[in-house]
Every structure is written in structure tokens, then in C-alpha cells.
Amino acid sequence: MSTHSHASGYDVIIVGGGPAGCAAALSLRKSNPDVTTLLLDDADPAAFKIGESLPADAKNMLVYLSPTLYTDFTKDIAEGVHMPCSGNASAWETPDLRETYAVSNPFGMGLHLDRARFDQCLRDAVAGTTAGSQCTVVHGVFNKVEKTEAPEYQGWIVYVRRYGSGETDTYRAKWLVDASGRKASVARKLGAKTIKTDALLAFHMLFSATASTQHDHDGRTVIEAATAGWWYTAQLPRGRRVVVYHTNDDDASAKLARKQAGFLALLDETKYISRVIAEHGYEAVAEGHGKEPRPGCTAAGSSHLVPPMEDRLTHGWLAVGDAAMAFDPLSSQGMITAMKMGCVVGDALARRLRGEPDVEDLVSQLLRTYIRVRSRYEDEKGYFYDQVSRFTGPFWESKTTA
Numbered sequence: 085m086s087t088h089s090h091a092s093g094y095d096v097i098i099v100g101g102g103p104a105g106c107a108a109a110l111s112l113r114k115s116n117p118d119v120t121t122l123l124l125d126d127a128d129p130a131a132f133k134i135g136e137s138l139p140a141d142a143k144n145m146l147v148y149l150s151p152t153l154y155t156d157f158t159k160d161i162a163e164g165v166h167m168p169c170s171g172n173a174s175a176w177e178t179p180d181l182r183e184t185y186a187v188s189n190p191f192g193m194g195l196h197l198d199r200a201r202f203d204q205c206l207r208d209a210v211a212g213t214t215a216g217s218q219c220t221v222v223h224g225v226f227n228k229v230e231k232t233e234a235p236e237y238q239g240w241i242v243y244v245r246r247y248g249s250g251e252t253d254t255y256r257a258k259w260l261v262d263a264s265g266r267k268a269s270v271a272r273k274l275g276a277k278t279i280k281t282d283a284l285l286a287f288h289m290l291f292s293a294t295a296s297t298q299h300d301h302d303g304r305t306v307i308e309a310a311t312a313g314w315w316y317t318a319q320l321p322r323g324r325r326v327v328v329y330h331t332n333d334d335d336a337s338a339k340l341a342r343k344q345a346g347f348l349a350l351l352d353e354t355k356y357i358s359r360v361i362a363e364h365g366y367e368a369v370a371e372g373h374g375k376e377p378r379p380g381c382t383a384a385g386s387s388h389l390v391p392p393m394e395d396r397l398t399h400g401w402l403a404v405g406d407a408a409m410a411f412d413p414l415s416s417q418g419m420i421t422a423m424k425m426g427c428v429v430g431d432a433l434a435r436r437l438r439g440e441p442d443v444e445d446l447v448s449q450l451l452r453t454y455i456r457v458r459s460r461y462e463d464e465k466g467y468f469y470d471q472v473s474r475f476t477g478p479f480w481e482s483k484t485t486a
């Protein structure tokens with residue numbers, strides 16, 4: 085493996101170009117256009133990405149971050165790249181479906197996103213701010229970080245494997261932001277630990293329309309509690325649907341859900357989710373080209389990083405988005421919280437780099453925000469799981485707070 089050294093240093097390197105990292109980059113740029121930023125991301129924009137429901141009020145956040153981003157996003161919506169979400173229908177406290185209509189939301193309709201495309205649109209907006217060449221987006225994999233106290237440069241050296249090649253590039257920065265999602269790739273290398281407060285897994289399968297598929301007009305997110313977990317399905321653009329099953333990693337159903345036959349057998353036991361799939365004649369498909377149609381599996385529990393950030397006066401690192409704090413998908417607040425936190429982090433760093441004398445201490449300000457968000461989330465999560473008393477068994481017992 086050969087290494088190419090890059091002499092160029094940046095004020096900030098952000099690892100991860102999902103909602104958190106992109107919001108941080110855009111907010112940095114907005115608050116201090118002189119800051120030089122490198123955004124590093126390894127996502128394949130053609131691959132399926134889970135996490136599709138965008139609440140309606142997220143649109144305000146996009147307008148705030150970048151009017152150009154919002155224009156591109158609305159163009160995508162007009163072209164059918166993303167789909168409107170007409171509301172939620174949940175069989176949760178009772179076996180009956182209860183509806184929440186998007187029309188009663190003052191912010192209007194949410195969306196079911198082509199998630200990979202949405203994230204790419206965010207990264208394009210970050211790259212688009214390069215007019216003064218202040219923000220560079222690099223497609224590569226972060227794999228190592230070193231701290232340097234060299235007199236000519238104090239900060240971080242970051243090693244990046246260039247996408248599609250074995251070449252390693254190095255970059256330097258004063259500040260490092262870990263926005264790499266649940267992997268918390270940077271923070272873990274720096275000795276921080278992810279504390280998991282539960283063991284929820286999400287098994288997801290894609291379904292696609294076939295020649296015999298009845299047109300699917302159901303724009304709702306359908307949610308259904310089950311004996312050992314809970315399900316949701318959402319319609320996706322291009323005639324697809326995602327079906328997701330959540331259970332604990334030690335539940336017997338988790339073993340079944342790893343294979344297509346087991347997943348479909350569990351799906352058959354649901355009342356509403358299976359009906360949506362059967363009524364419209366969907367067929368299970370692979371999540372990527374040349375792959376078998378089998379369920380994907382991802383961690384979906386609540387977790388938080390300890391410590392979420394460190395300060396070294398002249399340089400430091402911090403984590404944002406899922407890398408700092410990840411939520412149960414029941415909350416549907418992952419993306420909006422990641423973007424809000426990205427904005428706070430970007431703005432605070434921009435002010436710090438501008439040397440504003442009266443800036444409240446960056447670390448304590450951010451820590452207070454993190455603690456507030458986590459505490460509100462834990463209360464709400466407890467409230468929602470406590471609503472389900474019609475099932476007994478290890479999964480629901482593990483969720484009740486009483």
C-alpha cells in the first residue's frame with residue numbers, strides 16, 4: 085500500500101457525510117466562510133440505505149443550511165425521487181390501526197426518501213460551497229488518526245484510503261469531527277466507548293412491484309407491534325417498499341429473521357404489514373445488484389458515546405449525530421436530530437475558530453445540549469413502549485420502564 089502525503093491542512097476534518105456531518109459542514113461554512121473544511125465519506129450512493137422517513141419540519145432545516153440544497157431537494161421531490169408520507173397507521177396499544185394524518189401537521193407532509201440519494205444531495209451541497217475552495221469533499225475511508233504536537237503544526241493527521249484504490253492520503257486539521265454514524269470510527273480509535281443501553285436490531289427487506297402488482301396508493305408508514313418486537317413498512321420511490329422488523333439480539337426471532345424464509349415466516353404472522361405486501365403483490369428483492377434477496381441487519385438500539393468530545397484548548401475532537409448518540413427508530417428523529425446537532429457543532433466550532441472572546445465554552449455548551457436531547461428521548465421512548473401491554477414475553481418486558 086503506497087501513501088501519498090498531502091501538505092494541505094484544514095481547520096476542520098469531518099469524517100462522515102451523512103445528515104450530521106453535512107449539516108456540520110454547511111453550518112460551519114455559514115457561520116464562518118473563512119474556515120477550511122474537509123468532509124470525508126465512504127458511502128456508495130448507489131447502495132440502499134435504511135432510514136427513510138423525513139419529518140415535515142426538516143424542510144426548514146434544509147432551507148436554513150443552504151437555499152441551493154433546498155432547491156435541489158424540492159426538484160428531486162417534483163421528479164418523484166422522494167415520495168410524500170401521508171401519515172402513520174399504527175397497531176400499537178390496541179390491535180386496531182390508529183391513524184395520524186399528515187394534513188393535521190402544521191408543517192405539512194413528511195417524506196419517504198430515497199435515502200442514499202438524499203445523503204448524496206447533502207454532500208453535493210457541501211461540495212457546492214467550494215466557490216472560495218473552503219470546503220472539500222473526499223470519497224474515501226478514514227482508517228487512522230494520529231495527534232501531532234510538532235511545533236510547526238499542532239493538531240491531527242488523518243489517514244484516508246482513497247475510494248476504489250489502495251492509495252492512502254494524509255490530511256491535517258486542528259479539529260476533528262466524528263460524524264461516521266453508529267460505527268463512531270474516529271472516536272473509538274481515540275479511546276472513547278459506545279455505551280449501548282439496549283440490544284435492539286433491525287432486519288430490513290426490500291420488496292418491489294411486479295407486473296401483477298396492484299398500484300400502491302398507501303403513502304402511510306404502517307407500524308405494528310408483535311409478540312417479540314415491532315414492524316414497520318413504508319413505500320419507497322420506484323415501486324419499492326421496505327419492511328423492517330425490530331427485536332432484541334438475544335430473541336429467538338432474531339435468528340429466524342436473518343434468513344429470507346424466516347423473515348417471511350415472521351412477516352406472515354403480522355396482520356397489517358403482511359396485508360400491505362400481499363394485497364399489492366410485491367416480491368422480495370435484493371438490496372444491491374447481483375445480491376440475493378435476503379434481509380439486511382443493523383444495530384437499532386439506543387447508544388451514546390463516552391466521552392462525546394474532548395477539548396485540548398488549541399485543538400480537539402468531538403462526535404455528532406449517531407456517532408455521539410443513536411436512537412431507537414421508533415422515535416423517527418434520527419435524521420432531524422443529527423442535522424440539528426450538526427448545526428450546533430458547526431456553529432460552535434466556527435465561532436471558536438474565529439476566536440470570539442465571549443463564546444461560551446464550546447465543550448460545556450455542547451455537553452449540555454447532548455444531555456438535554458438524551459434525557460427527552462429516554463422519557464419519550466419509555467412512554468411509547470409503555471403503551472403496549474397486550475404482549476408479554478422477554479422483548480416487551482425489556483422495554484417497560486415500570
Ligand SMILES: Cc1cc2nc3c(=O)[nH]c(=O)nc-3n(C[C@H](O)[C@H](O)[C@H](O)COP(=O)(O)OP(=O)(O)OC[C@H]3O[C@@H](n4cnc5c(N)ncnc54)[C@H](O)[C@@H]3O)c2cc1C
Nearest residue numbers: 100102103104126127135137226264265286405406418419
Ligand atoms: C432501521 C432504522 C430505521 C431508521 N429510520 C429512520 C427514519 O425513518 N427517520 C429518521 O429520521 N431516522 C431513521 N433512522 C436513524 C437515522 O438513519 C440516523 O439517525 C441518521 O442516519 C444519523 O445520521 P448520521 O449522519 O449521524 O450518520 P449516518 O447517516 O450513518 O452517516 C454516517 C456517514 O459516515 C460514513 N462513514 C462511516 N464510517 C466511515 C469511515 N471510516 N470513513 C469514511 N466515511 C465513513 C458513512 O458512509 C455515512 O455516509 C433509522 C435507523 C435505523 C437503524
